[in-house]
Amino acid sequence: MTNTSARIWRFGDDVDTDQIVPGRYAPYMRPDEDVGRFAFVEARPEFARDAAPGDVIVAGRNFGCGSSREHAAWALEDYGFRAILAPSFSDIFRSNAVKSGLAPLEVPEAELDRIKAAVVERNELTVDLEAQEITHPDGLRVPISLDDYARETLIHGLDDVARTLRREERIAAYEASTPARFDTRALA
Numbered sequence: 001m002t003n004t005s006a007r008i009w010r011f012g013d014d015v016d017t018d019q020i021v022p023g024r025y026a027p028y029m030r031p032d033e034d035v036g037r038f039a040f041v042e043a044r045p046e047f048a049r050d051a052a053p054g055d056v057i058v059a060g061r062n063f064g065c066g067s068s069r070e071h072a073a074w075a076l077e078d079y080g081f082r083a084i085l086a087p088s089f090s091d092i093f094r095s096n097a098v099k100s101g102l103a104p105l106e107v108p109e110a111e112l113d114r115i116k117a118a119v120v121e122r123n124e125l126t127v128d129l130e131a132q133e134i135t136h137p138d139g140l141r142v143p144i145s146l147d148d149y150a151r152e153t154l155i156h157g158l159d160d161v162a163r164t165l166r167r168e169e170r171i172a173a174y175e176a177s178t179p180a181r182f183d184t185r186a187l188a
Contacts, residue, residue, distance in 0.1 A: 007052065007055045007056070007119075007123045007124060008055065008056045008057070008058045008085075008115075008116075008119050008123060008125055009047060009051060009055055009056070009057050009058070010058050010059070010116070011044075011057060011058070011059040011060065011063070012059070012060045013059075013060030013061045013062060014060070014061070014062045014065055015059055015060075015062075015063050015064065015065070016064070016065045016066030016067075017064060017065070017066040017067050017068075017069040017071075017072040017090075017093065018066055018067065018069075019040065019042075019043040019044075020039060020040060020043075020064070020069075020072035020075060020076065021035075021038045021039065021041075021069060021071045021072050021075045022038070022041065022042050022043075023067070023069070025038045025041075025071070026069055026071045029071045029074065029075070034078065035071065035074045035075045035078045036075055036076075036077075036078035036079030036080065037075075037079075038071070038075045039051075039075040039076055039078075039079045039081075051079065051080075051081075052080065053079065053080020053081075054080055054081075054082060055080070055081060056081070056082070056083045056084070056085065056125055056127060057076070057081060057083075057084040057085070057086075058084075058085045058086070058112060058115060058116060059084060059085070059086040060086065060087065061086065061087045061088045061109075062086075062088055062089070062090060063084060063086040063088070063089050063090070063093065063104070064089050064090040064092070064093025064094070064096075064097070064104070065090045065093070066090070068092040068096075070096040070100070072093065072096070073093060073096035073097040073099075073100040073102055074096075074100055076097075076100075076102055077097075077100040077101050077102040081102060082101075082102065082103060082127065083102070083103040083104075083105055083127040084097070084102065084103070084104050084105065085105050085107045085112060085115065085127075085134070086104070086105075086106065086107065086112075087106065087107065087108060087109050087112065088106060089104045089106065098149075098150045098153050098154065099153070099159065099160070101153075101154065101157060103127065103129060103146070103150075103154050104150075105127070105134075105144050105146070107134070107142065107144065111142045114140060114142065115134065115136070115140065115142060118136040118138055118140045119136065121138070122136070122137055122138065124136065124137060127144075129144075129146065129151060129154055129155050130155060132144050132145060132146070132151075
């Protein structure tokens with residue numbers, strides 16, 4: 001994901017993973033299935049009904065708190081969300097979001113207030129991870145920053161396996177230059 005133009009959905013502080021995906025649904029969810037249908041299914045039925053792929057969530061502090069349920073990030077990403085703007089995130093949710101392809105962008109409250117004011121007349125934002133900024137058609141520009149790992153993961157759509165395979169030649173060179181620690185012939 002590098003750039004998305006979208007409507008925003010507003011949420012308050014302390015949106016927990018049980019609001020995002022109620023726990024009773026989690027045992028039946030797999031990341032390769034239609035898990036987006038569970039996003040806010042009970043907490044915000046209008047969201048589950050009206051949100052569109054590419055929309056952006058603008059939330060208060062501590063988004064994704066609660067249990068370490070990775071299903072919450074899966075559901076939002078599967079629904080089509082590409083970014084969440086909030087002053088802070090639960091650490092585990094942030095990690096799960098990045099690994100799922102969802103950008104958790106920490107934006108100071110004053111900047112979020114400017115964004116909320118801009119979208120009153122025209123509910124549209126552009127989140128550009130390469131340019132590291134959020135823009136609004138009326139001229140608003142808000143800088144964003146991501147750590148290198150998250151930025152590379154999100155821009156290039158990487159998962160842990162793809163990230164490792166990008167270094168395949170370096171791994172092979174290391175293995176070729178390092179003696180084996182175990183005699184693998186004994187295992188055959």
